[in-house]
Amino acid sequence: MADIxxxxxxxxxxINKNSLGAVSEAARLAAEIGGxxxxxxxxxxxxxxxxxxxxxxxxxxxxxxxxxxPEGLAQPVVDAMAxxxxxxxxGYALFGGGLLGFEIGxxxxxxxxxxxxxEVTAVKARDGKLVAERPILQDSSISDVEYRxxxxxxxxxxxxxxxxxxxxxxxxxxxxxxxLSEWSTRATMVQRGEQRGANVNxxxxxxxxxxxxxxxxxxxxxxxxxxxxxxxxxxxxxRAVVDAGWxxxxxxxxxxxxxxxxxxxxxxxxxxxxxxxxxMQSSENIVAINKxxxxxxxxxxxxxxxxxxxKIVPKLTxxxxxxxxx
Amino acid sequence: MKICVLVKEVPDAAVEKRIxxxxxxxxxxxxxxxxxxxxxxxxxAMQLKEGSELQVDEVVAVTMGPESxxxxxxxxxxxxxxxxxxxxxxxxxxxxxxxxGYALSQALAAEAPDLVLLGQQSDDGECYTIGAVVADHLxxxxxxxxxxxxxxxxxxxxxxxxxxxxxxxxxxxxxxISVGDAINEPRYPSLKAIMGAKKKPLAKVGAADVxxxxxxxxxxxxxxxxxxxxxxxxxSAGQIIEDEDTNETVEKIVAWLDERKxx
Numbered sequence: 001m002a003d004i005x006x007x008x009x010x011x012x013x014x015i016n017k018n019s020l021g022a023v024s025e026a027a028r029l030a031a032e033i034g035g036x037x038x039x040x041x042x043x044x045x046x047x048x049x050x051x052x053x054x055x056x057x058x059x060x061x062x063x064x065x066x067x068x069x070p071e072g073l074a075q076p077v078v079d080a081m082a083x084x085x086x087x088x089x090x091g092y093a094l095f096g097g098g099l100l101g102f103e104i105g106x107x108x109x110x111x112x113x114x115x116x117x118x119e120v121t122a123v124k125a126r127d128g129k130l131v132a133e134r135p136i137l138q139d140s141s142i143s144d145v146e147y148r149x150x151x152x153x154x155x156x157x158x159x160x161x162x163x164x165x166x167x168x169x170x171x172x173x174x175x176x177x178x179x180l181s182e183w184s185t186r187a188t189m190v191q192r193g194e195q196r197g198a199n200v201n202x203x204x205x206x207x208x209x210x211x212x213x214x215x216x217x218x219x220x221x222x223x224x225x226x227x228x229x230x231x232x233x234x235x236x237x238x239r240a241v242v243d244a245g246w247x248x249x250x251x252x253x254x255x256x257x258x259x260x261x262x263x264x265x266x267x268x269x270x271x272x273x274x275x276x277x278x279x280m281q282s283s284e285n286i287v288a289i290n291k292x293x294x295x296x297x298x299x300x301x302x303x304x305x306x307x308x309x310x311k312i313v314p315k316l317t318x319x320x321x322x323x324x325x326x
Numbered sequence: 327m328k329i330c331v332l333v334k335e336v337p338d339a340a341v342e343k344r345i346x347x348x349x350x351x352x353x354x355x356x357x358x359x360x361x362x363x364x365x366x367x368x369x370x371a372m373q374l375k376e377g378s379e380l381q382v383d384e385v386v387a388v389t390m391g392p393e394s395x396x397x398x399x400x401x402x403x404x405x406x407x408x409x410x411x412x413x414x415x416x417x418x419x420x421x422x423x424x425x426x427g428y429a430l431s432q433a434l435a436a437e438a439p440d441l442v443l444l445g446q447q448s449d450d451g452e453c454y455t456i457g458a459v460v461a462d463h464l465x466x467x468x469x470x471x472x473x474x475x476x477x478x479x480x481x482x483x484x485x486x487x488x489x490x491x492x493x494x495x496x497x498x499x500x501x502x503i504s505v506g507d508a509i510n511e512p513r514y515p516s517l518k519a520i521m522g523a524k525k526k527p528l529a530k531v532g533a534a535d536v537x538x539x540x541x542x543x544x545x546x547x548x549x550x551x552x553x554x555x556x557x558x559x560x561x562s563a564g565q566i567i568e569d570e571d572t573n574e575t576v577e578k579i580v581a582w583l584d585e586r587k588x589x
Binding site for chain 1: 422423424427428431453454455456457458459460461462463465466467468469470471473483486487488489490491492493494495496497498501506507508542548549550551552553554555556557558561563564565566567568569572573575576577579580582583584586588589
């Protein structure tokens with residue numbers, strides 16, 4: 001019998017979707033191992049209203065720990081979760097996909113001498129304990145990971161856990177009394193959630209043309225915009241090219257960007273790293289153009305074209321325009 | 327001040343990786359290379375040393391691993407590190423993230439650096455986590471996946487992408503920072519630097535030398551134990567077209583899209 005503690009991230013009055021998935025998953029697993037699912041939120045009390053915290057009850061959390069501290073940084077959350085786990089004896093700490101989950105989970109590993117599994121895609125109960133499934137070697141194999149520590153840390157991959165509503169009524173909200181470690185106070189948020197580049201909406205598009213480093217330069221996106229125009233779609237980008245300043249942050253797909261599932265996802269010059277894959281693998285039809293025949297994206301694309309996108313994309317645009325015109 | 331850069335040798339991306347079925351561990355016998363993300367960490371250290379207000383006296387490359395890991399240190403030194411430390415001990419073999427983070431933090435504590443830099447991830451397994459494990463052991467503030475570092479009044483002004491956009495965080499030293507590949511373009515080592523790498527000081531230390539408790543490291547003491555391996559749900563392989571005649575290729579793509587009513 002063990003309780004599961006989930007970190008629930010929030011921003012501007014809403015709980016993060018991956019956190020909601022993690023709470024839902026914890027509720028399902030807790031029922032199987034005879035424990036309860038609890039959540040911890042951290043921020044200002046003004047924003048963390050009883051209503052917002054209690055709403056996690058709908059996803060199966062029976063108790064929500066409300067901690068007050070600086071938002072958007074991992075180490076204050078490590079302090080709060082370590083205190084709650086020490087006091088109430090949770091057996092597992094569970095995180096939905098996202099950057100903070102990696103950092104907080106890792107901090108708990110050191111603080112609680114815990115075992116950890118990252119990029120977890122599924123969790124199962126076995127003999128009253130949790131076993132985490134982790135894909136390895138570019139997702140070609142899955143490893144079952146068991147814990148030999150009093151606390152097991154499970155860090156989910158983006159979108160690994162489905163959001164469900166299994167709870168009945170609001171969760172009990174408990175204020176946490178904890179102290180920040182001295183080192184947790186030595187990093188301070190200057191600016192959070194800055195948007196860079198034009199605001200584009202890619203989440204509602206049925207057709208997305210996505211570009212990666214293989215485009216070679218920022219101007220490569222012009223050809224993709226023309227192709228998107230001929231199909232009535234929008235343009236998306238990988239993290240690498242967004243960080244390089246080639247395209248707008250709001251069009252970024254993947255680990256720290258958006259998750260999409262359009263009818264058609266055409267990836268041009270994208271190798272298909274896991275961090276990108278998690279944001280688009282649910283697309284109905286995936287077409288990839290890449291000159292490297294060993295690119296991982298060909299392992300999960302429905303149509304793969306091995307070739308030079310600079311030659312193929314303009315001709316494809318022309319052909320589609322001609323077809324529509326005719 | 328002193329910067330320590332954590333580096334690691336990883337299987338070369340061009341070599342197929344596999345699990346050794348008899349041990350359940352990654353077969354690390356193939357061609358090895360310095361983790362590409364770590365070259366960005368070394369470059370970040372060099373830029374702080376050469377072009378910032380911080381008075382950086384030395385950059386020390388630190389690795390943990392078997393004898394072959396020396397190559398990663400030589401590469402790190404050829405890229406500019408002044409000396410290196412090789413933590414190597416049979417007792418450390420097979421350590422999990424918990425054990426590796428602990429062991430590295432013990433080695434780092436012996437150096438007492440003002441800043442620890444590392445690559446945010448390695449393609450062979452430990453994604454994103456080692457930096458934050460090390461930081462908590464060292465009781466240092468930490469930030470991972472950083473893509474820009476500026477020095478401001480002796481503190482580091484760091485930028486990164488987080489869940490809701492770009493965050494800017496001011497971090498006081500000493501600190502542990504992991505960096506992404508967008509942070510810089512690593513320099514190429516000169517032939518002279520490559521030739522001279524083996525002559526720079528290298529300290530080899532064992533687990534006991536840096537006070538590592540034997541019951542916290544190694545395969546037997548892993549807190550997370552990898553058990554059975556199984557195949558992921560099968561996904562039928564897609565159709566592949568090798569582009570030889572582009573007009574023909576485009577025709578095939580258009581037909582494929584048309585069949586699925588995507589035009």
